[in-house]
Amino acid sequence: MALLRSSATSDAATTLVSGDVRRHNLSIVARYLVDNGASSRSQIADGTGLTRGSVTALTAVLLKAAVLHEAEPQDARGKGRPLTLLNLSADHVAILALQLDADQVTGLLTTLTGEPLLRLAEHHGRPMGRPEPIIDVMASVLGRMLDACGAMGRRVVDMTVVVFAPVGGEPPVVIADTDLGWGAVDVMAGLRRREPRTPSFAQLAPDSTLAAQAELGLLDDSRDMIYLKSNSGIGGAIIIDGAVVEGSHKLAGALGHLPLVPHGEPCGCGQRGCLVTVAGPDSVLRAAGLEGMLESEGLTAALTELTGRILAGESRAAAAWTVASYWIGKSLQILTMAVDPQVIVLGGYWAHLADSVGERFAENRPVSGTGVPWVGAAVVPGRLEGDAALMGAIWGARDRLLGDPLQISI
Numbered sequence: 001m002a003l004l005r006s007s008a009t010s011d012a013a014t015t016l017v018s019g020d021v022r023r024h025n026l027s028i029v030a031r032y033l034v035d036n037g038a039s040s041r042s043q044i045a046d047g048t049g050l051t052r053g054s055v056t057a058l059t060a061v062l063l064k065a066a067v068l069h070e071a072e073p074q075d076a077r078g079k080g081r082p083l084t085l086l087n088l089s090a091d092h093v094a095i096l097a098l099q100l101d102a103d104q105v106t107g108l109l110t111t112l113t114g115e116p117l118l119r120l121a122e123h124h125g126r127p128m129g130r131p132e133p134i135i136d137v138m139a140s141v142l143g144r145m146l147d148a149c150g151a152m153g154r155r156v157v158d159m160t161v162v163v164f165a166p167v168g169g170e171p172p173v174v175i176a177d178t179d180l181g182w183g184a185v186d187v188m189a190g191l192r193r194r195e196p197r198t199p200s201f202a203q204l205a206p207d208s209t210l211a212a213q214a215e216l217g218l219l220d221d222s223r224d225m226i227y228l229k230s231n232s233g234i235g236g237a238i239i240i241d242g243a244v245v246e247g248s249h250k251l252a253g254a255l256g257h258l259p260l261v262p263h264g265e266p267c268g269c270g271q272r273g274c275l276v277t278v279a280g281p282d283s284v285l286r287a288a289g290l291e292g293m294l295e296s297e298g299l300t301a302a303l304t305e306l307t308g309r310i311l312a313g314e315s316r317a318a319a320a321w322t323v324a325s326y327w328i329g330k331s332l333q334i335l336t337m338a339v340d341p342q343v344i345v346l347g348g349y350w351a352h353l354a355d356s357v358g359e360r361f362a363e364n365r366p367v368s369g370t371g372v373p374w375v376g377a378a379v380v381p382g383r384l385e386g387d388a389a390l391m392g393a394i395w396g397a398r399d400r401l402l403g404d405p406l407q408i409s410i
């Protein structure tokens with residue numbers, strides 16, 4: 001990260017020349033303390049490249065806002081003046097993520113740095129086409145999380161509601177959740193009606209965008225990525241130069257709704273022949289003969305069983321996967337020609353089947369004039385399993401808060 005240095009000056013106050021520079025430099029100090037723990041002003045200056053005058057002024061702002069506190073003074077090995085160490089005061093704040101998938105509602109409360117404080121989950125029973133009972137469960141989990149947070153003496157300073165569906169519009173709503181049989185649903189309004197303590201800053205976000213950002217953060221040197229995943233439905237995200245492509249209507253990356261099959265089955269989104277109709281979990285589980293297990297044990301258990309059967313070569317599951325992986329490979333070919341990514345990351349249960357998807361993808365690659373296949377993007381498994389979106393929500397919140405640390409003032 002480039003440092004915006006204030007010019008050296010004897011008057012520390014004049015180093016805070018503009019709000020943006022100040023916010024950026026406050027953020028540098030906060031991040032340094034998260035990475036290095038309690039530190040003296042001179043250690044912060046040496047470690048960040050900020051001038052000592054700037055660090056004195058910046059830490060004064062953060063101390064006044066109670067974002068920092070003075071830790072116990074340490075005598076520097078018995079010599080000289082004891083060092084005054086500063087540290088972040090984050091014991092009074094928490095980050096909250098509330099996730100809705102096809103099986104359950106999961107709440108995760110963490111510290112500012114993402115250390116878990118509490119995790120709760122409640123099954124909603126998948127009442128298809130009926131958002132109200134599901135939002136009841138979301139509000140119940142949220143209420144219990146807020147009660148527990150208050151009992152810990154913390155207040156929520158960032159909250160994300162994660163849904164396994166595309167989100168769009170103003171205010172943002174779920175556009176269509178094929179796993180739950182939803183059309184457009186205003187989840188946030190429903191939550192606020194039921195739980196008036198829902199923070200005003202709470203935001204609604206699609207799981208795949210958050211999961212993609214979390215997975216990207218674990219990859220070295222990758223800036224252009226296609227993320228495609230399936231657990232609850234099919235989701236995706238396109239990341240160019242490190243940023244998620246949202247599109248004019250926030251629909252970019254809704255890759256489960258790539259309309260692939262001419263005159264195919266109608267999809268909940270209004271199109272025909274979408275990827276989710278031929279490679280979505282319901283369709284693959286049905287073809288593999290696991291519909292009964294889906295009904296009785298839920299989606300997560302059924303997909304775990306499906307993955308095991310495919311990897312073991314069980315004939316019906318393997319046949320179902322041959323069809324699905326053909327369409328997934330086809331989608332990746334189309335996307336690659338549109339985006340030309342460095343890497344394709346597969347998430348959800350597809351992470352365990354990345355090799356076979358890579359093979360389907362490679363079967364129809366474009367060739368150069370000499371007949372040599374172009375070097376296509378590598379198809380790799382995601383690393384965060386089922387928690388990718390939750391971790392993306394928490395890490396995104398952490399970055400937002402550290403980017404403007406006065407938000408965590410008491």
Ligand SMILES: [Zn+2]
Pocket residue numbers: 256257258267268269270271274276
């Ligand atoms: Zn569709």
